[in-house]
Amino acid sequence: MTRTTAPTRRAALLGLVSLPVLPLLAACDGGTASGASDGGSSGATASALSVTDPWAKAAESDMTGVFGVLKNTTDKDVHVTGAKSPAAGMCELHETITDSTGASSMQKAENGFVVPAGGEFALEPGANHIMLMQLTGPLKPGDEVEVTLELEDGTTIPFTAAVKEFTGAKENYGGASDGGGMEDMGGMGSDGGH
């Protein structure tokens, strides 16, 4: 955030001052989405959701995660039920849970993601994310990958994620012995996806 502000933008911001302040869920939020929703011909709710700062972790094969911030611009909750990508044979929505021992693992979010009315839903390494599985080819740093979110009402939200190397948040997936989340997902049990 900077204080320097161009005329048009500042004027617009001044107009926004009285608007409610939205909660921030992602620290690195604020970028220009390379793939904001356009929703195509899907009707009124088509632009209900936008995807800000989408990116995917580079992977040679198998699987990887897609991250970003989902923003709901409507006054109703938006229910994301699935995802698809030409780069992957299968996509799942994943959540991370913490078990009784305090260890966290990830699993398929059976009920999808609910982006609250007027709010945001962060997809982050080590937390909720979109899982691309059965990658059709390597996702190299600097590539772009097309992903489409599927909403409960049948709307689709396509976006483009930038592929980057990422070495963080390994603790959530590391350790062959605890790989419960991965194993549970049906034999994808490599920890290399993230």
Add this chain to the structure above:
Amino acid sequence: MQDDPRQPTAPQDPADPQHLGDPRDAADPQHVTESADRRSAAQPDERQDAAASAASAASAAPQSAAGPDGQQDPAASRPGRRGVLIGGAAAGGAVLGAAALAGADAVRDRVGAPSGGEAAPLMGATTIPFHGEHQAGIETPPAAHATFVSLDLRPGAVRDDVIRMLRILTDDAARLTAGRGALADTEPELAEVPASLTITVGFGPALVRAAEREVPTWLAPLPAFGIDRLEPTLCDGDLLLQVSAGEPHTVAHAVRMLLKDLRAFADLRWTQQGFHQAHGSVKPGTTMRNLFGQVDGTVNPQPGEESFRHTVWIPDGPWAGGTSMVLRRIAMDLDTWDELDRPGRELAIGRRLDTGAPLTGTAEHDEPDFDKLGPNGFAAIPEFSHMRRARGVDSPNGGQTILRRPYSYDEPVGAGAGAISSSGLIFVAFQASVLEQFVPMQRRLDELDLLNTWTTPIGSAVFGIPPGCAEGEFVGEAVLG
């Protein structure tokens, strides 16, 4: 003075609805209203010129106060305080006496508070646009801290690798310079103090070749010079990053973030860190002194002037709007410089040490009189002096200009090294033509320049600086696309 189109200013996409709708902005309305209040409250106190400048800059008022913007009077850009200080002076000598005793800062705090004035806008909040006709970090006034990084592409890198690398680099640079974390930035908070961050990208010949584009003849190591004592580990490279900001954490974070994202494509070749005058330490536009104590860079073309455009930017071809960077690491032997008396130092340079004025003048920017003779009948500005040689006064091919944008370095010396300093200059020159501007000048200095006695070039590199890019493009797209 420095009417720089790259002056610290607003983010690139003011009309971008995503920005307008960005809750981070909405969450931060105070900044905007503060600025507006400060401005309107301040104007009545301002001198007419300051008020006019504030009005003309009304769209971007904080910038004029926050940035190294070359204003004649920095106080004029701090609304409120100026009026207070003038008022204090009018109130009589007692106030000024108190000021002298208490220290300017204490008084400023004391008298500043009741006036309703606020602290000046933070330098750390200043941004410089990444996108544009030219890359930032060239016409931009130098920020205090700079890190220069040279990388080598991995063996076997092909065009696709180069393009993907530059896409990531561009996205990172655009975000970081706007004061935002890069995508997948694990320390995004460190990016939130842009402090005039600029990230300038240059290409070595191997990168252009890997991208399957023609390597211009000038994009090659400089010819060997007799004075050179080059260390290969301080020379050349395929990709150059000049990362500069007014805040060292900002630079460190940006460099680290960029290198993390470049790790898939390239290996670090060398890193050089340098410093310039700190923000607020001298009036904007003041020529830097190097560690010899010399005023260094007096004859630079000034940003925004026709001479700048003509000197720096490549006029046509794929590199149009770009430039060339020559980076020379020049060790300065402060120990032997110590042994030279002041008149000797001034004769070596051709300028006075105190003012930077030519030995025939009284002010820094006085035009030197190379015909003038000293009392002993020799040229007042000696034939061997650095300035005279650089200008090429006595050569048939003189008169070249370049943009000097140097940074000092002062490295730690290892225990037992027998020295007390390892200092010098990261001499950075930008020019439209390496071969027609830089090389002839360097040849003259190689042949004769008394300053060579105390300076030794130990690193050297030439990079092609592609023009700036628009949003949606990657840096260098004009050259490699």
